[in-house]
Amino acid sequence: MAKRNGKYTVELTNGVVISCSAGVAGKKEKEGPLGEYFDKTFNDDRMGASSWEKAESALQTAAVNELLIKARLTPADIDIMFAGDLLAQCIASSFGLRDFGIQLYGQYGACSTMAQTLSAAAVFIDSGAAERALAVTSSHFCSAERQFRMPVEYGGQRTPTAQWTVTGAGAALLTKGGRGVAVKRVTAGRMRDMKIKDACNMGAAMAPAAADTLIRFFSDTGTTPEEYDLVLTGDLGLVGTQLLKELLRSEGYDITKNHSDCGCMIYDIKAQDVHAGGSGCGCCASVFCSYIMRRLMSRELRNILFIATGALMSPTSAQQGESIPSIAHLVQLSSQ
């Protein structure tokens, strides 16, 4: 049974583990500091497809295929998958996963999707509703840019707070018991909205949601940031990271010593000219499912918090003058 800790946090007591994972990425990500850790990288960001959206679908297909090979499983061995992405109507997931024939509950959490899909899959495994579940997501620089900002061909100037959407995908396999990284607790996000309207400053929009979820988690569990080897956020980037640290400090929590952000890790920010860092569902998905999972599996990391943040806006909501509500989902992971 899952057990509630405090008002917001769910403790999983049935030994749910992430037993395998795979992260795939594009050329720019391959050239970054974590390039060697991805399970597969592609020099052609078009993935041989006829559109950027189809290329993003191909990234999800590739992540799941890599995972199945590593886990020595076939699609028929998987009970359910939880998947989503940034594209309107989540088409990267629908078309990327269509041919596997696996049961699907589609998820929408914007860039928080990796933590959300891990959370939902973990509860399903814990409950006995599934024996093997997948958590999958992706993003692609070119499909995201033309949907949310400008078509890449336009060559628009990028602002200093802008982040670079990662071309990548991640897939994780969750099972009960056995070897793997334990999912100990999950805390779902609540929408926070500080009335930020700048779609080129996602870090500022999302930092309050990350702070809200972390504070609720620490309060529910009676733990402090120091107890974790790593507090890993998804894609706050340079601006959002700074804001998160300040927001937490004002509430008495210090994460300055053990915080990392996938958006700050995946690129050499200056040399690769990505302004405030990486972003997108595929940012923390590819980093978590490759580099972080390797470090957890090898017990170099033993007890971490993974918080992925999402900006729940659309091009239409932005055009209609709406602000950007954000959300952050948390997963506590242990190398056992």
Place this chain on the structure above:
Amino acid sequence: MAKRNGKYTVELTNGVVISCSAGVAGKKEKEGPLGEYFDKTFNDDRMGASSWEKAESALQTAAVNELLIKARLTPADIDIMFAGDLLAQCIASSFGLRDFGIQLYGQYGACSTMAQTLSAAAVFIDSGAAERALAVTSSHFCSAERQFRMPVEYGGQRTPTAQWTVTGAGAALLTKGGRGVAVKRVTAGRMRDMKIKDACNMGAAMAPAAADTLIRFFSDTGTTPEEYDLVLTGDLGLVGTQLLKELLRSEGYDITKNHSDCGCMIYDIKAQDVHAGGSGCGCCASVFCSYIMRRLMSRELRNILFIATGALMSPTSAQQGESIPSIAHLVQLSSQ
């Protein structure tokens, strides 16, 4: 614990019930055969908002508010909500539910969303991960038309197979034990794609997904259609209903005597000139959360299957020549 029946179906053994629900709808739906059953209807489809998308958000807000009043609860009493809709990046849900401050796992299942959110909420309740969970969704004729087909102002001719997107929303409260309608089993959908590309013939695209899920459910549980008072589909409409019956008959299952479709029930199809019937997430959401739940609560209906179907396409996927993959999620409900 949840228990797996066969390969695909999950049996919930911890007494999960839908203890309260509310369905709200617009003017055309109020004028239809089920008008008197909705918990609230609105004569202004604009909901006093400045855009159709904001009006759809207001419908979700209204459905949750109606539910909370009926259940005598406040937002702080709800542990988690599962919500989604048809709009790009699910903005009807994000903006409609933003101010409740409730934890949220956003869902994307197109018109299957009501059954998907009920399924996910039921597993969370069964597992102990939540004590009170909401399942919420909506659609709006004008926001859907201008996103998927033509702006309403264009006055485009509608084809005979076209369906009319319902302006409405539904919200259901799931709890453990107590008075209510029991959620007995859930079966998740798999994507089916018969290569249909006509966005004005959703019934044909979705019928194979409904047939696939029903056949897997009957096979997993060893039951037959005759054992249920009602086999209720979401929004197959006239065309999809006919196809579903034929597909099932070819596999030896007869649902002709006890099948209804929310899309065929919500309007007087001829008099209200809706061609093949109603559609949209809000179609089965508003009908299920009002009319059907009333009949279950009064034990007029005792044991039903609710299967909502979704077409997992986007305007972009259609423009890029893609076909329409579809999915259908099933929930078995009993009046206990």
